[in-house]
Amino acid sequence: MSLSLDTIHRAPKALLHDHLDGGLRPATIVDLAREYGYAGLPTTDPDELAAWIRRGADRKSLELYLETFVHTVGVLQERDAVVRVAAECAEDLAADGVVYAEIRYAPELSTERGLTLDEVIEANLEGFRLGAARAAAAGHPITMKVLVTAMRQAARSVEVAEAAIRWRDAGVVGFDIAGPEAGYRPTRHLEAFDRIRHENFHITIHAGESFGLPSIWEALQFCGAERLGHGVRIVDDITVAPDGSVHLGRLAAFVRDRRVPLEMCPTSNVHSGAAGSVAEHPIDLLRRLRFRVTLNTDNRLMSGVSVSSEFQALDEAFGIGLGEMEWLTINALKSAFAPFDERLALINEVVKPGYARLKAEESRVALG
Numbered sequence: 299m300s301l302s303l304d305t306i307h308r309a310p311k312a313l314l315h316d317h318l319d320g321g322l323r324p325a326t327i328v329d330l331a332r333e334y335g336y337a338g339l340p341t342t343d344p345d346e347l348a349a350w351i352r353r354g355a356d357r358k359s360l361e362l363y364l365e366t367f368v369h370t371v372g373v374l375q376e377r378d379a380v381v382r383v384a385a386e387c388a389e390d391l392a393a394d395g396v397v398y399a400e401i402r403y404a405p406e407l408s409t410e411r412g413l414t415l416d417e418v419i420e421a422n423l424e425g426f427r428l429g430a431a432r433a434a435a436a437g438h439p440i441t442m443k444v445l446v447t448a449m450r451q452a453a454r455s456v457e458v459a460e461a462a463i464r465w466r467d468a469g470v471v472g473f474d475i476a477g478p479e480a481g482y483r484p485t486r487h488l489e490a491f492d493r494i495r496h497e498n499f500h501i502t503i504h505a506g507e508s509f510g511l512p513s514i515w516e517a518l519q520f521c522g523a524e525r526l527g528h529g530v531r532i533v534d535d536i537t538v539a540p541d542g543s544v545h546l547g548r549l550a551a552f553v554r555d556r557r558v559p560l561e562m563c564p565t566s567n568v569h570s571g572a573a574g575s576v577a578e579h580p581i582d583l584l585r586r587l588r589f590r591v592t593l594n595t596d597n598r599l600m601s602g603v604s605v606s607s608e609f610q611a612l613d614e615a616f617g618i619g620l621g622e623m624e625w626l627t628i629n630a631l632k633s634a635f636a637p638f639d640e641r642l643a644l645i646n647e648v649v650k651p652g653y654a655r656l657k658a659e660e661s662r663v664a665l666g
């Protein structure tokens with residue numbers, strides 16, 4: 299029996315890989331464009347704009363996928379805009395049943411009109427604080443954290459890493475690099491990663507999304523990545539024989555043995571061309587081989603997804619059920635960058651009791 303969207307919706311969920319500039323409400327983009335004089339939108343009708351962005355993202359190329367961010371970043375150039383978008387992000391996720399989220403953003407993208415990196419990070423944190431407070435008042439408590447991202451094709455990663463470290467006690471939990479992968483390998487930013495590691499801070503890196511094993515290898519063995527953004531190409535190091543037996547190469551074995559978390563985003567991968575469909579996505583093989591798999595949205599606006607819809611897609615394709623859904627959620631919390639005691643409290647006081655209640659409901663229904 300497949301999971302109902304209502305059950306998925308009510309189940310506590312955790313999110314490790316989601317971009318602030320990939321999750322704006324379409325109506326907010328239109329509002330902000332009007333308010334701040336951004337003239338570049340292809341339409342000012344929110345529904346048409348949402349459809350336009352989704353079409354633009356679904357072109358089977360990471361580079362083309364990334365083009366759709368021009369407009370979301372275009373309206374994120376003022377402090378109040380960043381605060382509003384961050385607050386709405388927290389409210390939308392909480393309303394979807396997400397109890398813990400690490401949302402990433404590259405502050406350098408919001409500096410076109412004079413904001414500094416620190417001002418952008420402060421605005422992002424303030425928005426999360428406001429949004430989480432409103433969500434809690436509405437009965438949906440959520441813990442919101444920030445991952446500070448540097449753009450891999452740019453040259454500001456050291457500055458961005460230093461800014462991330464300055465805000466670590468205010469809700470920033472780690473550092474990431476994002477953007478086009480081919481031609482911009484993670485070792486270009488080694489100095490930034492060194493800075494983070496010397497401060498005992500946390501690193502996740504977009505690697506193995508559109509580009510293969512060398513990118514994953516560099517991220518782990520040179521840059522100190524604790525998690526992999528996507529990491530889906532790790533399947534290139536796994537061979538499944540006709541008789542079903544599986545052989546892991548050295549890198550795949552390392553990733554599984556060391557429990558390196560994979561921040562997988564199946565629908566986004568289908569849109570950017572890294573996988574043909576969710577049903578064909580390597581997440582199925584990787585979860586069956588018990589890699590440390592987590593399920594994520596990447597860009598809710600561009601891909602037209604929510605955390606719940608992503609779980610529903612996975613359940614429809616592979617029949618994961620509540621047990622596997624809980625496993626994926628606990629995997630995410632075990633892999634999160636928040637302090638251990640915070641994560642443990644969420645697992646023991648929110649996630650486990652939440653799934654226990656839903657499983658009890660399910661068995662009552664089954665007994666009729």
Ligand SMILES: [Zn+2]
Binds near residue numbers: 315476504527596
């Ligand atoms: Zn991403």
